[in-house]
Amino acid sequence: MSSCKKIELLAPAGDLKRCRTAVDYGADAVYLGGHNYSLRSRAGNFSIDEIAEACAYARAHQAVIHVTVNVIPHEEDFEGLKEYLKTLQDIGVHAVIEASPAIMALTRAEAPKLEIHCSTQMSVTNAYAAKFLSDSLGIDRVVLARECTMAEVKEIAAGSPVDTEAFIHGGMCVNLSGRCTLSNRMTLRDANRGGCAQSCRWMYRLYQNENEISDPQHLFTMGSKDLCAADTIAGLISAGVSSLKIEGRMKTEYYVASIVSAYRHLIDEIYDAHGPLSDERMAYHRMEIMKGENREVCSGFYQGIAGSESIIHHPNSDADVNHGFLATVKEMNETAHTAVIETRNPFNLNDEIEVLSPGRENLVFKLQMIQNEQSEYIETSRVPMRRLCINAPVSLRPGDILRKGNSR
């Protein structure tokens, strides 16, 4: 396991702040979308200047940037595309993630220094497809379909002439990664042009002719639980997969920091141990991951075809994941052992605070002092985006995230 190049941890980012956060918390690569040619049209997305800034930041931290150019293109989508690809190459983008053979061919011809990663939208589920795409279009990597089992991943990684990338965390699409017109039909928002409204997560009444066949107490939904492949990471590393991908370009800064940090520690510990971890250590890492996630999770297809246990059977499937996120650190006064923080969610005096800090194990301390902007002592904080001063018996750094120590 340790004799090979270390596996890449690939994180999502919806803006520059989240991109820096992903890199700071241990991502080897970050994927993001430009204003055009990318799915996830509501993900924020980057201007060319912002992509260039992301590349510079990543480069300074030994990381790389991948850009999604994964729209399923109509005729008009090719306008300006050649120039866009050349610009991405010139500003230092490492790879483009693409779902159209025509765009892949254009990239190879016009921007040959860019790596081409075949998007999961192309549903590659076998090594023959990887070889075909490599031979015919010169791609450098396939992002495997989320619907591959672990046994299939092993076979594909062994037989593929190009690198393989596998999803390890985040949303699942129940219709084979966008091979779906549900969103188009229900909202006129095209899932394959960046507009998916996640209509599969809605609750439906089912009728057969005039008769309702759904139970009004348990309406029908197709929404999938999120993927959490923590238990599969050691297997994916052994299989020779090159990159582990976290889904979620629309997720918050807190989500990115928590999930990237948790998987960074898990992957590093597996390498240090030269193999799978004990049940006790895996329980710890699963708990760390779930501090950033408040959707239900499942193991996707890795243990076999996902069944009804992978479907969410209630309407509260899309809640905000920020409930444990209390504040970010702005300044530390080492002499006075105090810190200035910017608040997010409510907290109280005597709360146990956990510090999420890039590259460090989590620190914990008890909150014993809170001062407001007028230097008055207060017992509780309820208002977001306030600057407060707190006691800091452990060393804090600007950018550290404070969260509730027992949020789960």
Ligand code: SF4
């Ligand atoms: S509506 Fe659901 S199944 Fe359809 S593309 Fe969107 S996420 Fe996938």
